[in-house]
Structures are given as structure tokens and as C-alpha cells.
Amino acid sequence: MIPSKSYAGFDATSDLKPHTFNRRDVGENDVHIQIKYCGICHSDIHTVRNEWGGAVYPLVPGHEIVGHVVKVGAKVKKFKAGDVVGVGCMVNSCGQCDSCKKDLEQFCQKGAIFTYNSPDQVEGRTKGGYSDHIVVDEKFVLKIPAHLNLAEAAPLLCAGITTYSPLKHWKIGKNDKVGIIGLGGLGHMGVKLARAMGAQVVVFTTSPHKKDDALKMGAHEVVISKNKEEMQKHLGSLNLIIDTVSAPHDVASYMALLKIDGTLCMVGVSPEPHQIPSTAMIYGRKNLGGSLIGGIAETQAMLDYCGEHNITCDIELIPIQKVNEAYTRVLKSDVKYRFVIDMGTI
């Protein structure tokens, strides 16, 4: 057993507090990682506060993990001690079902094992990256391009792949116009990635003060979504819209901005159902789609792509002792654009 220090939630309403537990011993296919940095994803907050149900405490969140390999199991081939590696939202899947065989482990038909709060034989529930060590099967360990700033690379493991995957799935390239709704952790990565892929990028935001940042990140245009005239200018013009907003909003008004056969892809989860008239899809044969992180092979491809194009996240680095304060600020959208915890401070 590997003793690990962490910050954990103990119920749905209290602050996270220090917690010590044991990671499993390093199995023959396992990689033992010393965690250097872990991003704070909004999903961490939803899960630890049991807003999505099913929380089992103590609950150690965190699925944007980077660090160094301490030790590898006897059969591990891809990694060795000292390697710079990452772990994202999943740590295992059945490997046998149609989804797994298609490199879509996130849709494993037996249920992917997520990095925290998933059933686990040794630890009861998997425990995430707000801790100093983690032991993960090598199939779910990713290589981080060595020249990237490691703290800034951490959120690529969730925010990066969540926006990269739909851009690739809907084959975005230089002749396309892409909309990004919401400039938060996901949105700001969507802007950088869509721009790198050569698309014309339009950011839709309710926050005029984010305009300069969006342009610096690579947006060609920023639309204040409450301004109907600005919205109208883009009617029928977008190939893909990535909707990162996790609050209720008028999705149909964005569907109108799509070209024929265009897709609005949801990656944010609103707590309420969206109100969508049939005609929003029928006129122009438009699609309302969705995407969930990405498979492991695609996550590695994303990291390699970010390495080639020097893409990382805009972050605010904090010590673990400030995690509860950070949660409060995330809920107020007061972060530019992702908190990352320096796990050396634990």
C-alpha cells in the first residue's frame, strides 16, 4: 500500500479537508505517479456536493492530473521512472466492448471507471488528483510533451480533450467557421484549439469584459450574446458551435446561426432540460449533438497536438489550502480560466 495525502469531501455541504488513505500497490501493469499539479474542474464541485447524485465519501476529486513516474510494474512498456505523464477523467474500462474497441472508452458499455467516485476493488471508490500519489493502469496514463509548462498542461486532460474531440469529430479545418459559447475553462481551450486548426472563430459570451482575452486567445470575433443585432450577423453561417455553458440558455437562438447540416455540440450540462422546437433542426437539417471528453488514444493525440502547437491553458496556480476558496470563485465564474492546484503544497 502507498500512503497518500489528499484533500477530500466528507459530505455534500462541508469544505474539503485533509485526508490520508492508501493507494494500491503497484501491479504489473501499473504506473505509480507522483502528482505535481491537478486542475479544478466544475465537475469536481458537482460531484463532491452530490449535485449529480451517487457521491460516496470521503471523496477525493480531481481529474486533470500531471506528474512524474515514480515506479512502473513489471509488464509496463510505455513508461519509465521520471517520465512526465498525465491522467485524465478515466482510469479504466472493460477493454472488450464495441465502444472500447473503437477507442471510445468514455462510452464503455460496462461503464468506464472514472478517476474519482467510481467503484474500485481496492479503494472502495476511485480517488482523484487532489492527492500526492496515484497508481493507474498504463493504458490510462498519457505522455505529456516535455516542453509544455506542466501546471498549464494539467487542464488539457479534461478541458482540452472535451473541446478537441468535437472539433476533430466534426472535422473542423481552415474553411470552417466555429462558434464557442461561453469563455470559461472549456471555452477558452475551444478557442485556442479551433484557431490552431485554422477555423474562423467566434466567441459568444454574456461578459463584455472577456472580449479582450478572447481576442488574445485567438478569436476572430466576439459576440455579446444578449445583443440581438450582433447575433443576427452570424445567421446561417457557422459549421459547428461548441456550447460550453452549464446554465439554462436559449439553445434554439444559436441553432439559427448554424449553416445547413451544421451542428451545435453540447459539452456543458445544464441542470434543466433545454427547450428545443422541432423546426430548429428541420429547417436546414441541423443537428443538436453532444460530446463527452474523448477516448484515451484521442486524448494522447490532443496532448501531442498541443505540444506541437504550444497550446496550454490560462491558469491561476493555488496551494491546496486554497481549494475551498477556489470552489467559491469557480461558482462565481471568477477565474481566468482554470484553477490548478500545486500538489507540492500538500
Next chain:
Amino acid sequence: MIPSKSYAGFDATSDLKPHTFNRRDVGENDVHIQIKYCGICHSDIHTVRNEWGGAVYPLVPGHEIVGHVVKVGAKVKKFKAGDVVGVGCMVNSCGQCDSCKKDLEQFCQKGAIFTYNSPDQVEGRTKGGYSDHIVVDEKFVLKIPAHLNLAEAAPLLCAGITTYSPLKHWKIGKNDKVGIIGLGGLGHMGVKLARAMGAQVVVFTTSPHKKDDALKMGAHEVVISKNKEEMQKHLGSLNLIIDTVSAPHDVASYMALLKIDGTLCMVGVSPEPHQIPSTAMIYGRKNLGGSLIGGIAETQAMLDYCGEHNITCDIELIPIQKVNEAYTRVLKSDVKYRFVIDMGTI
């Protein structure tokens, strides 16, 4: 001018009544058609009762038109007197925009000219097929395979193309499983066409008494949609669902039946927005799509396909004098499965 007898609506609430008006003279690109049969589409009722707005009276509905060519203009090449022809939902479009160039005239960026109640230079508003003659540009006239029963072929012009187009767009073939929600005018054509294309076909209906008909038409299985256990059996198994229902219903419960990357395609227009949770798309990268009739080239391809496979509609043939009674029965879903008017009775 060509004097034409018709049945027209004169306001949103009264019965259709006989009405005489003039069709335009046959221009050099025009085909003059003596109408033999015209199907009754639910859209006719919505339009004449001004439920979609914009009705201009007198309003002659009808866009499932078949008949014989009486005369053609000097420059007409594809047709000659005596040919068996059809006219569907459109009679013109700009021909110049991106949509028209892609054979998607239904999405013409300047607005397709629909067969009735669209602006028209000669007639004020276009007038549809509940009449004995029509004059249409040859580009919007279709060839009907001569061996098909002409009355049964009429509804192919709307109900046929509306279900054929999504089956083709989403590339349905023999390894696919297709769901059809609703067994009405559209749904029964969806069943026949999906079966002909080699798919495994599942019909979802609220009407147990339609089960035998669905099986005879080619469905492999019929699910009574109120039965949760029957629904559960199909979880995650369908490549495409064509949703023909034009009343409010729980779309998300059908999204759950799609495979990864599957699409639920709406062709029915519900009067109320659908309630769709983000997760219905996100888990399994599923799509909520839509489709509107089809372009002219695709409509001809559909007619040719129906000719090859001997596919026509199940109809109830009525004299024009019974059109108001037929409307009442359509609204009660009391028709198997499409009313067609014998225009020889006018």
C-alpha cells in the same frame, strides 16, 4: 390563362369550398399538367387553418400531385404531352444560391417557392393540387414510374421523400437498425422504405391496433411506446430513429434507444418545444437532427427507387366533395394511411 376548378379555404375556420381561378399561360419552360390525384397532407390542414401563420385566402392546398402532361413550353426537354408526372412541395427556387447548387432547393437561401401559399407573380399566391390543372416549371416536375398505381403514388411526393431523404442522408443500409416513431402517413412510408433498404425496422406507436399493419408493411418489430419494458429492450441499439410525431412527446426517452453516434431525426413538427436534457446528447455522442422533404434530384431518385421496388402508399381514395370530412378524420388519426383525392370528381 387556364381556368382551373379547385377547392379552397376562405378563412381559418370554415370548410373548404369550390373555387375557380386562372392558372398562368404555359411559358416556354413550363409544363401544363392535368391533375388526376392529390394526397392530403397534415400540412395542408395546418396551413389552411393558419396554424403556422401567413395564410392568404383563397388558399388552395395540396402538394402530393400526380397527373398527365397536357402541353409543354417551347424549351421544355424532359417532358411531352401524355407523360405521367408529379409535383411535390416546391414549384420553384432561386437556382443560384449554395443550397440550390447543392440540390437542396428546400433550403433555398432566397426562400423556396412552395406549391401553395407562396408569393407568386401571376396568381398572387401559389395554388396547390386540390385543383384540376397546374402549370409548373419543368425543373420542378417529376417523372412517375408508369407502372405504379397513380393514386397510391401521389403521397410519395411528400410523405415518401420526407422519410426517404433522412434514410439516405444517414446512409441506412442492411447492417442498420432503424426506428420509426408514429405509424401515420409519414411513418408507414418510413417503414416501407427502411425495410426496402435492408434495415432492421422497429415501429414505435401508442396504438396497439396498428401492430398488424406495421408488420405487414415490413416492420420486424412493433413497440407499444407506453410499455417501458418493451422500450428498454432497445436501449442503445438504433442507428437512426425517424420521429414523425407532430404532437408533444418525450424525445429524450427515444434518444436513449440510439447507439453511440446515432441520430434521432425529426420530420414531424410539434406545436410545443421539446424538453431535451444536455445529457441525452452528451452520453453516447448522440444527435438530434431534422429533415425537410428533399431536393428535386433526390425526389426523382426516390420515385425511381419506389418504381424499382414497387413501393407506394396505403391510401383511402375520396372524391373532392369529402375533403372536409377527410380533414376531420386526419385530425383524429382515423386514416389508413393517407387520403388521396380523385380530382376527376371535381
